[in-house]
Amino acid sequence: MRSPASDAAPDPHRALGLWRSFPVGASPRPIVPLGEGVVLDPATGFHTGAQKQAYLEGRFSLGTALPPGAESAYRRLRANGHDQHDNVRPLIVIAANPGTATFVTDRGKMRLPAWTFSLRGVDAPASVLALDPPAVFREPALHRFGPPGSGNSILDSARLGASGRSIAIRFIGAPAGTGPCEANYRASAVGDRRAVAFTITAIVTPYPTGVWCAVGGYLRTAVVRLAHPLGARVLVSATDGGAVPVTPGRARAGRAGEPASR
Secondary structure (H helix, E strand, O other), X not given: OOOHHHOOOOOHHHHHHOOOOOOOOOOOOOEOEOOOOOEEOOOOOOOOHHHXXXXXXXXXXXXXXXXXXXXXXXXXHHHOOOOOOOOOOOXXXXXXXXXXXXXXXXXXXXXXXEEEEEEOOOOOOEEEEOOOOXXXXXXXXXXXXXXOOOOOOOOOEEEEOOOOOEEEEEEEEOOOOOOOOOEEEEEEEEEOOOEEEEEEEEEEOOOOOOOOOOOOOEEEEEEEEOOOOOOOOEEEEOOOOOEOOEEEOOOOOXXXXXXXXX
16 A cells, blocks of 8 residues: 655645635535536446447437527536547437436535436436536636645545534545554644645554555545634645535544644
8 A cells, every 4th residue: 555655745725726716705605516527427327338438528419409408508518528539429319308416516415406418328317517607616627736645635525523613534545553554644724715725644654674565445534623614615635626525514533633724
């Protein structure tokens, strides 16, 4: 297992800078889509490789007229693909219907308005978020300036304590302990008006010569404590600047984090 201690130091101020345009004072607070983003792939997958490739490349053709209001969602569906110039037939859209779908956001999973697009030969529809700015704030281009490891928002999630000042951050790390291939963790945070950037620091024992650690990961928790409630601010990882889903609830017991600046 690769030790997080070998990673370059995260830069919380750089992470906060990515979110300087987030409208923290907006009411209602905008949705910040995470995970798959604003387009949810068909839940049951595809029957053929050609279907999957067409979907991944955003190759679609209309086999029906779009209802009023579905045009922008259809453009998002097409823009979600990345053209690789493969010679595959487009997927035919045979129906577009308003409905709802569950999206991952920076405030956890939410049931939100969506357009569902039924595709010929595909069992389940694709769903596209039916909200536009300012109701939606798209995560900024992250550039993934930090290396992978503990505190990487791709894998993290968090639970907010009742006071709003305590956040239990869950991540994949080494097994607990002070022996070879084990680690303990502490959390710290830096905040501004729009976001809070956390850092997970590993406390590890140097590896003895000749010791090899098994590849694998363990679900770990570290608690960060804030001087002020998180409120409408976005929780982001100082490792890569990416937002982390935060759900309300009482924080689980864990190692106390260092005080944050805000």
